[in-house]
Amino acid sequence: MTESRFIRYLLLSVALLFLGLFLFVPLATVFTRALEKGGDVYWEAIRNPDTWSAIRLTVLASVIAVLLNLIFGVAAAWAIAKFDFIGKNILISLIDLPFAVSPVVSGLIYVLLFGLQGVWGPWLLEHNIKIIFAVPGIVLATTFVTFPFVARELIPLLQAQGTEEEEAAVVLGANGWQTFWKVTLPNMKWGLLYGLILTNARAMGEFGAVSVVSGHIRGETNTIPLHVEILYNEYNYAAAFAVASLLAALALVTLAIKSYVEWKSEL
Amino acid sequence: MKIQFKKHSVLPGFGITLGFTLLYLSLIVLIPLSGLFFKTSQISWNEFWHIATGERVLYSYKLTFGCSLIAATINMFFGLLVAWVLVRYPFPFKKIVDASIDLPFALPTAVAGIALTDLYSVNGWIGKLLDRAHIQAAFTPLGILIALTFIGLPFVVRVVQPVLQDLDKAEEEAALSLGAGRFSTFFRVILPEIWPAILTGFTLAFARALGEYGSVIFIAGNMPMKTEITTLLIVTKLEQYDYAGATAIAIVMLLVSFALLLTINVLQWWSRSRHTFTTAQELQ
Numbered sequence: 001m002t003e004s005r006f007i008r009y010l011l012l013s014v015a016l017l018f019l020g021l022f023l024f025v026p027l028a029t030v031f032t033r034a035l036e037k038g039g040d041v042y043w044e045a046i047r048n049p050d051t052w053s054a055i056r057l058t059v060l061a062s063v064i065a066v067l068l069n070l071i072f073g074v075a076a077a078w079a080i081a082k083f084d085f086i087g088k089n090i091l092i093s094l095i096d097l098p099f100a101v102s103p104v105v106s107g108l109i110y111v112l113l114f115g116l117q118g119v120w121g122p123w124l125l126e127h128n129i130k131i132i133f134a135v136p137g138i139v140l141a142t143t144f145v146t147f148p149f150v151a152r153e154l155i156p157l158l159q160a161q162g163t164e165e166e167e168a169a170v171v172l173g174a175n176g177w178q179t180f181w182k183v184t185l186p187n188m189k190w191g192l193l194y195g196l197i198l199t200n201a202r203a204m205g206e207f208g209a210v211s212v213v214s215g216h217i218r219g220e221t222n223t224i225p226l227h228v229e230i231l232y233n234e235y236n237y238a239a240a241f242a243v244a245s246l247l248a249a250l251a252l253v254t255l256a257i258k259s260y261v262e263w264k265s266e267l
Numbered sequence: 268m269k270i271q272f273k274k275h276s277v278l279p280g281f282g283i284t285l286g287f288t289l290l291y292l293s294l295i296v297l298i299p300l301s302g303l304f305f306k307t308s309q310i311s312w313n314e315f316w317h318i319a320t321g322e323r324v325l326y327s328y329k330l331t332f333g334c335s336l337i338a339a340t341i342n343m344f345f346g347l348l349v350a351w352v353l354v355r356y357p358f359p360f361k362k363i364v365d366a367s368i369d370l371p372f373a374l375p376t377a378v379a380g381i382a383l384t385d386l387y388s389v390n391g392w393i394g395k396l397l398d399r400a401h402i403q404a405a406f407t408p409l410g411i412l413i414a415l416t417f418i419g420l421p422f423v424v425r426v427v428q429p430v431l432q433d434l435d436k437a438e439e440e441a442a443l444s445l446g447a448g449r450f451s452t453f454f455r456v457i458l459p460e461i462w463p464a465i466l467t468g469f470t471l472a473f474a475r476a477l478g479e480y481g482s483v484i485f486i487a488g489n490m491p492m493k494t495e496i497t498t499l500l501i502v503t504k505l506e507q508y509d510y511a512g513a514t515a516i517a518i519v520m521l522l523v524s525f526a527l528l529l530t531i532n533v534l535q536w537w538s539r540s541r542h543t544f545t546t547a548q549e550l551q
Binding site for chain 1: 272273274276277278279280281283284285287288289291292295296297298299300302303305306345348349351352356358362364366367368369370371372373374375376377378379381382383385386392393416417420449474477478479480481485498501502505508510513514517520521524525527528532
């Protein structure tokens with residue numbers, strides 16, 4: 001029925017060797033390089049005020065992006081999955097659009113709108129509003145690159161569940177909010193959580209798009225990934241890997257929660 | 268007969284949720300993206316052509332497309348192998364290995380970039396070994412290839428894995444019992460079934476590699492006409508306040524991405540129709 005034992009072991013070894021070389025060794029490098037110079041150097045790098053301001057900015061931008069895309073994702077999933085209307089497939093394709101755009105181009109489009117030479121640049125300058133090379137630009141770019149995650153998880157999930165339960169609730173006299181909170185939300189909670197952790201991971205780790213709009217002002221418009229880049233380019237490798245290890249740990253936690261949710265929703 | 272925009276439903280909230288969806292989509296995605304086309308329309312066709320096909324730009328296309336194509340091909344072979352091993356063979360820590368496939372999606376690109384650079388530079392664990400064989404990886408096109416292989420790794424595995432899982436074993440067993448070898452069963456029975464999925468994964472990995480920035484810029488060395496990828500060139504032009512140059516190259520990349528997105532949709536439609544076709548056959 002199956003391959004000979006020799007072929008099986010051969011295929012397995014090659015596959016694991018490939019994964020080891022491309023996944024596990026780079027991941028291990030981040031942590032070993034971070035701790036190479038000892039715990040003191042590690043904590044010094046983490047406690048540095050510039051690192052802290054990068055952490056604060058990253059958390060702020062991620063929280064806003066996650067909340068906005070969460071509200072959008074739920075609204076879009078409700079409209080698309082619970083109703084039939086013309087142009088639905090086009091709408092779904094448009095929601096996926098940010099995934100097809102390079103991170104660099106995602107940042108560039110906001111520079112073209114709000115930058116000094118941009119469409120609204122002169123107006124913004126006149127009114128003393130800063131978007132590019134400031135926090136609003138970072139929030140916008142982060143929101144753009146994480147735009148589809150929640151909607152994309154929820155739409156197929158709600159489509160598969162159909163509308164019968166909600167219709168029963170409405171016929172029995174529940175209003176729209178009650179139907180949503182008591183029927184739809186419990187049915188989609190795992191999908192929602194899944195979408196949230198993916199959005200958060202991407203938001204905190206985004207580099208290209210944020211790099212274009214940030215201006216790299218130390219202590220002001222640096223996110224954690226940008227701070228890693230600066231430290232690395234200053235040949236401060238121990239500090240760069242120490243800060244990077246925070247993001248690597250976040251990635252591992254994300255993968256663990258993701259696997260847990262997949263396992264839970266299969267039950 | 269009047270064509271209705273929306274079918275009747277007893278459920279409330281259609282107007283407000285669709286309205287919000289369209290408003291938010293326009294504000295965050297559609298208006299900013301159309302700004303790119305608006306900006307491009309301000310430069311003449313000749314100027315656009317001159318920028319988009321400049322010597323340094325053309326070289327960056329060649330490098331980016333070439334490395335992305337090779338990386339996607341590597342991922343096509345190894346992705347199929349990994350998916351096969353995960354679906355068919357038992358081994359210890361399989362769940363952890365399975366979960367870790369998504370690492371390149373979860374690990375921020377800048378972290379991947381510095382880790383790979385560290386590993387493959389002359390003093391790194393792997394770089395040292397390669398140096399003995401007189402191969403230089405970091406700061407050469409080979410380094411770009413390594414980074415692009417890393418970030419494209421999950422696509423083929425994740426697209427092929429479920430298809431392989433759902434594959435009807437009856438056909439395989441029939442082929443085997445009729446005397447076909449394991450090898451020819453794979454090429455004649457299994458491969459035609461999973462081929463659309465493999466191609467979808469390949470195209471996804473290729474599309475992702477073309478637009479990649481963060482993981483590549485550390486390991487590439489970024490020498491113009493040698494190791495400068497197209498996304499880096501966009502950033503360089505932007506930093507020199509050459510908005511027209513950055514926009515023109517960005518439009519080229521965007522159009523290629525849209526073409527690939529279309530290809531992926533067609534491939535997925537093909538994959539699905541093939542799948543329903545086989546289940547329809549089973550029902551008969």
